[in-house]
Amino acid sequence: MNTLMMINSSLEQAVKVWPLVSDIVFVPHTEEEYERTVALLDELIDEVGENEEHPLASLMETVGTLVETYETEHFRVGGLTYWLARPATRRSRAVGMSVRPVLTATSISSRWA
Numbered sequence: 845m846n847t848l849m850m851i852n853s854s855l856e857q858a859v860k861v862w863p864l865v866s867d868i869v870f871v872p873h874t875e876e877e878y879e880r881t882v883a884l885l886d887e888l889i890d891e892v893g894e895n896e897e898h899p900l901a902s903l904m905e906t907v908g909t910l911v912e913t914y915e916t917e918h919f920r921v922g923g924l925t926y927w928l929a930r931p932a933t934r935r936s937r938a939v940g941m942s943v944r945p946v947l948t949a950t951s952i953s954s955r956w957a
Contacts, residue, residue, distance in 0.1 A: 878914045885911055
């Protein structure tokens with residue numbers, strides 16, 4: 845199968861499932877949407893942990909990137925302060941992670957080895 849046909853097939857599949865996914869995976873534009881995205885990331889961290897082979901590891905990376913982008917655009921220098929104000933239990937779990945995503949733009953981050 846050539847590349848274009850594979851992309852078209854993948855796109856057709858995405859169109860079918862996107863309405864189900866778009867309610868939880870989206871680019872946050874408001875503080876409320878950001879908090880929802882952070883809550884989703886927290887749940888994904890709990891579910892995926894350090895398992896790079898987990899089926900949701902890629903989703904965790906994507907949601908982490910959405911969080912990072914929002915923080916870069918809205919918190920800039922305050923990102924670290926904001927992160928440190930979050931509950932210590934969440935911070936300590938994130939510090940120990942060895943898988944992506946980048947959790948904040950100016951603070952703790954994890955990368956694939």
